[in-house]
């Protein structure tokens with residue numbers, strides 16, 4: 001079975017409590033369970049990782065090389081300014097799909113820019129937990145063809 005790494009960045013450990021009108025009521029634990037189960041139906045195993053620390057996310061991206069077929073990542077606010085995470089992705093060859101729960105384009109202007117997106121396969125925004133599932137499907141299609 002191919003392996004997917006799910007990375008959630010800063011403040012996403014507070015899903016369910018944090019601004020539920022924006023991010024919904026699903027907790028991180030529930031989200032991870034849903035993605036693990038959904039991915040299993042599509043023949044992937046998922047390793048889940050969440051961190052509020054940029055360096056830990058970078059180390060995890062480095063360590064993913066040669067182990068994971070793909071990374072699904074919600075970099076949280078790092079999306080908008082972390083050149084270091086962008087460079088970590090660019091330094092490797094594991095494809096990354098960027099996911100955002102909220103529609104960042106409907107929100108404050110600083111959220112409209114992703115410095116990560118140019119080194120990702122694609123970006124899914126505004127579809128809540130479904131966005132993570134769509135990323136699993138995108139990897140399935142990619143690896144089957």
Ligand code: DQA
Nearest residue numbers: 011074076077100101102111
């Ligand atoms: C987010 C959007 C970011 O702008 C924000 O900083 C987050 C969550 C999302 O999933 O919608 O932490 O990545």
